[in-house]
Amino acid sequence: MQMTKNQGAALNLPNALSLLRLFAIPVILICLLFPGRLGSFLAALFFSLAFITDFLDGYLARKYGTVTALGKFLDPLADKILVCMTLIMLIPLDRTPAWMVVIIVAREIAVTGLRSAAVTEGIVIQASKLGKYKTFFQAMATIALCLHYEYLGIPFSAVGMVLLWFALILTLLSGWAYFRTFYGVFFPRKES
Numbered sequence: 001m002q003m004t005k006n007q008g009a010a011l012n013l014p015n016a017l018s019l020l021r022l023f024a025i026p027v028i029l030i031c032l033l034f035p036g037r038l039g040s041f042l043a044a045l046f047f048s049l050a051f052i053t054d055f056l057d058g059y060l061a062r063k064y065g066t067v068t069a070l071g072k073f074l075d076p077l078a079d080k081i082l083v084c085m086t087l088i089m090l091i092p093l094d095r096t097p098a099w100m101v102v103i104i105v106a107r108e109i110a111v112t113g114l115r116s117a118a119v120t121e122g123i124v125i126q127a128s129k130l131g132k133y134k135t136f137f138q139a140m141a142t143i144a145l146c147l148h149y150e151y152l153g154i155p156f157s158a159v160g161m162v163l164l165w166f167a168l169i170l171t172l173l174s175g176w177a178y179f180r181t182f183y184g185v186f187f188p189r190k191e192s
Helices: 013-033 037-063 069-090 098-120 129-147 156-186
Strands: 003-005 123-125
Touching (some): 013 037, 037 069, 069 098, 069 129, 129 156
Antiparallel strands (some): 003 123
């Protein structure tokens, strides 16, 4: 995990795309309120479009040198809120077990808290590769669970649950890595 000093913030195109992900959440949740294939398909479609902005904002920020401290914080936060809110909405639809969602949401809140504590000290904890894999599997699981029905002979409900198990394992592993990094920064070992 790379750590950098807080370098200020600006509302640029990559950060605006992160905000767009947040604005997509109510649309996705409204789609899930409508039972049946159409609401499920639209929820998966809007979730997919929102998730694509995650790759786009990072690409644009790096390409044009507009990486900001706000972006480093807002980008993963938008991902977490998008995934968590959608997974929570899938619980009453019986598409995902509540206990799995509780673990995922608790980890996301804890890591966001760690990042916030680090920012108060002028340190930005960037997303690790393991954290990025976790986000990818969470998103793929969420898309499949939103689709829910069988399309082209593919049982998306079952596929979503398999992906959610992978996401849960990566969620726990990456959470542990963040806590270990945080502990090492704020409580370094004393040389004897």
